[in-house]
Amino acid sequence: MKVVRRGDEGMPLAQCRAPDCDATKLCKAHIIPQGFARPLSEADGHNKAVRAGGAKPANQPLGPFDLNILCSECDGKLGVFDEYAINFCGSLPASSAAPTGSLYRQSEFNGAIFARAMLAILWRASISVREEWIEITLGRYESIIGNILFGLSNLPDFPEIEIALLRYASADHDARRFIFNPFRIRSGNLNVFSMGLGGFQVLAKIDQRPFHKEMRPYIVNASTSLIVPHVRFEETAEYAFFQSAAQADRRRKA
Ligand SMILES: [Zn+2]
Numbered sequence: 001m002k003v004v005r006r007g008d009e010g011m012p013l014a015q016c017r018a019p020d021c022d023a024t025k026l027c028k029a030h031i032i033p034q035g036f037a038r039p040l041s042e043a044d045g046h047n048k049a050v051r052a053g054g055a056k057p058a059n060q061p062l063g064p065f066d067l068n069i070l071c072s073e074c075d076g077k078l079g080v081f082d083e084y085a086i087n088f089c090g091s092l093p094a095s096s097a098a099p100t101g102s103l104y105r106q107s108e109f110n111g112a113i114f115a116r117a118m119l120a121i122l123w124r125a126s127i128s129v130r131e132e133w134i135e136i137t138l139g140r141y142e143s144i145i146g147n148i149l150f151g152l153s154n155l156p157d158f159p160e161i162e163i164a165l166l167r168y169a170s171a172d173h174d175a176r177r178f179i180f181n182p183f184r185i186r187s188g189n190l191n192v193f194s195m196g197l198g199g200f201q202v203l204a205k206i207d208q209r210p211f212h213k214e215m216r217p218y219i220v221n222a223s224t225s226l227i228v229p230h231v232r233f234e235e236t237a238e239y240a241f242f243q244s245a246a247q248a249d250r251r252r253k254a
Contacts, residue, residue: 014026016074017069017146018074018077018146018150019146019152020152023071023074025072026068026071026072027067027071029075030064030065031064031065031121031124031130032179032181032195032197033082033083033085033086033117035082036085036089037063063179066128066129066130068129069127069128070124074150077149078124081149082117082120084110084113084117085113085114085117085118085198086198088114089176089198089199089200092106092176094174095169095175096169096230097170097171098167098230099169099230099232100169100229101229102230103228103229103230104167104227104228104230106226107225107226108225109223109225110224111163111220111221111224114163115163115221116148116155118195118202118204119149119155119161119163119204120149121195122182122204122206123138123142123145123149126145127142132181136183136184136193138206141160141161144161156222159210160206160207161206161221162219163204163220163221164202164203164218164219164228165203165220166200166201166203166218166228166229166230166231167199167230168196168200168230168231168233169233170232170234175196175199176198179197180195180196180238180241181195182204187205187212190205190207190212191205191206192206193206194237196236200228203215
């Protein structure tokens with residue numbers, strides 16, 4: 001539910017959307033933490049925002065933010081999860097040309113924090129009323145995930161919420177360079193959100209039913225090491241989208 005209070009002038013007066021916070025002085029809250037975009041910027045260039053109509057220099061190069069969702073204190077609490085995920089992804093080598101299905105391993109990994117960082121992205125997208133996030137709504141899980149993120153509920157009590165990872169592999173692209181905003185996919189009958197960042201495809205299942213058997217070993221909610229399959233970037237829906245955007249670009253320039 002999007003809560004908007006009205007001030008004296010009839011202007012919307014937004015309130016922090018974190019549970020139990022009534023602050024009305026809100027901050028510039030990034031939906032996808034800017035740290036995922038920053039190391040990818042070319043020294044002399046722009047990050048690309050990839051959209052169906054073609055790639056163009058991002059007008060908010062460090063990613064879209066929302067001025068109406070969080071106070072700086074609550075934004076900072078989620079920032080602890082964000083920082084961990086940014087530092088973890090930033091410490092990994094460039095994506096390799098490993099074949100789909102071969103395993104990617106990292107021994108030092110805190111899945112509980114990484115999973116919360118991914119949920120924080122979805123939750124911020126869900127509470128945002130900005131046009132680009134309209135498709136991302138968590139429904140009744142919006143408040144459940146908000147409570148998990150702010151320490152009022154425990155993630156292990158909600159088996160409906162599971163995060164699985166795949167590592168992008170490519171001979172031609174360093175897939176760490178691409179950020180794909182979350183979108184809802186239908187995986188069989190399951191309600192799953194997919195996003196791409198830090199060289200990973202992130203699958204977030206928000207559904208009573210379990211992940212497919214093949215995906216279950218790659219759920220990271222409580223992992224203390226990372227063992228996930230490679231997926232060829234060129235075989236993913238994200239790549240098809242990236243290509244159609246590039247084609248639209250070429251058509252426009254022709
Ligand atoms: Zn707050």
